[in-house]
Amino acid sequence: SYELTQPLSVSVALGQTARITCGRNNIGRKNVHWYQQKPGQAPVLVIYRDTNRPSGIPERFSGSNSGNTATLTISRAQAGDEADYYCQVWDTSTVVFGGGTKLSVL
Amino acid sequence: QVQLQESGPGLVKASETLSLTCTVSGGSVSSGSYYWSWIRQPPGEGLEWIGYISYTESTTYNPSLMSRVTMSVDTSKNQFSLKLTSVTAADTAVYYCARVGTDYSYYFDQWGQGTLVTVSS
Numbered sequence: 001s002y003e004l005t006q007p008l009s010v011s012v013a014l015g016q017t018a019r020i021t022c023g024r025n026n027i028g029r030k031n032v033h034w035y036q037q038k039p040g041q042a043p044v045l046v047i048y049r050d051t052n053r054p055s056g057i058p059e060r061f062s063g064s065n066s067g068n069t070a071t072l073t074i075s076r077a078q079a080g081d082e083a084d085y086y087c088q089v090w091d092t093s094t095v096v097f098g099g100g101t102k103l104s105v106l
Numbered sequence: 107q108v109q110l111q112e113s114g115p116g117l118v119k120a121s122e123t124l125s126l127t128c129t130v131s132g133g134s135v136s137s138g139s140y141y142w143s144w145i146r147q148p149p150g151e152g153l154e155w156i157g158y159i160s161y162t163e164s165t166t167y168n169p170s171l172m173s174r175v176t177m178s179v180d181t182s183k184n185q186f187s188l189k190l191t192s193v194t195a196a197d198t199a200v201y202y203c204a205r206v207g208t209d210y211s212y213y214f215d216q217w218g219q220g221t222l223v224t225v226s227s
Contacts (some may be wrong), residue, residue, distance in 0.1 A: 031211035035153075042202055042217040043153065049211055085154055090212035093166050095143075095155035 002091045004098035011104045018074040020101045022087030024067055030071040030089045034063060037084045037100075046085075047072060077105050108133030110203050110218035118197075120227050124190040128203030128218060135184050136161045141206035142186045144177065145212060146199040153200075158206050159186055193225045 005023040022032060032050050036045035045054050047063035050070065057105035060075045074081055082105045087098040114126035114217040128142070135142060157167035167175045173224035176189040190197060200222050204214040 029207070031213075033211070033213035035214070042220050043214070044217070045213060045215050048207065048213045049209075054215060088153075088213065093159075094168065097153040097155065097214060100152045 002089065002094070002096045004087055004089060004096055006085075006087060006098040006101045009098075009104065010104045011106055012074070012077045013078055013106050014079065018077050018081070018103055018105075020072045020074075020085050020087075021102065022070040022072070022098050023068055024089070027068055027070050027089070028066045030065075030091060032063070032065050033088045034061075034072045035086045035088065036081075037086065038082075043086065074103070077103075079105050081105055108205060108216050110216060112201060112203050112218045113220040114221065114223070116222060117224050117226055118193055120194055120225055121192055124188070124193050124223055124225075126201055126203075126221065126223070128186050128188075130184045130205075132187075133205070134181075135179055135186055136181045140207065140210065141212070142179065142206055143204045143206045144188045145202045145204055145214065145217075146197075147202070147220075148196075148199045150157045156188065156190075156201075157214060158212070195225050197223070197227065198225045199223060 009056040034047040036046045050065040051063045062073045084100045086100045110132045111129045118124045141158040144156040161163045174191045179186045200220040202220045203218045205216040207215045
């Protein structure tokens with residue numbers, strides 16, 4: 001089965017840059033999408049097709065994807081960025097989510 | 107902006123069938139540009155994709171749930187639905203409906219608020 005590996009947790013100091021990874025062999029050949037989920041809320045799409053930001057998502061959120069790792073980068077991290085983040089891939093007609101990463105802003 | 111709203115029983119008995127409906131407003135389930143999907147999240151756990159459906163009722167299901175899942179669309183009511191049979195405690199989760207963007211890849215660009223379904227013994 002197609003599995004995506006994310007770190008369980010990532011910490012970042014306020015105002016610094018956070019990087020959340022999503023790993024899989026040759027994931028660079030796939031389109032990767034990222035979601036932010038705050039406690040008690042539905043997920044929100046923050047990056048689609050590796051690098052694209054939906055309307056309303058701050059420019060501080062960016063994505064990249066190459067080789068075996070896709071990365072969500074959050075610049076100038078704010079307290080409001082604390083959330084769970086999930087990567088997702090569509091592969092051979094099925095959808096796979098990563099296990100999720102809890103981002104803490106210190 | 108399109109909005110999605112889940113509805114259905116919050117409590118289902120084990121071995122029975124879970125039935126949920128998603129009502130779409132501000133957009134049409136008949137749009138050929140999108141699919142419509144169900145995703146669930148057990149308490150304290152991650153996201154699990156259940157399946158997606160087009161307005162022509164073409165469906166694709168998660169292989170792990172395929173034997174128990176049926177999705178349907180009602181274009182006259184602008185709704186789509188989920189049925190999950192023979193539920194167990196492992197099916198207790200928040201169930202989300204979502205719109206699926208389909209340009210070059212499939213991703214979930216709009217979500218409902220989610221509804222908690224508890225399976226009781």
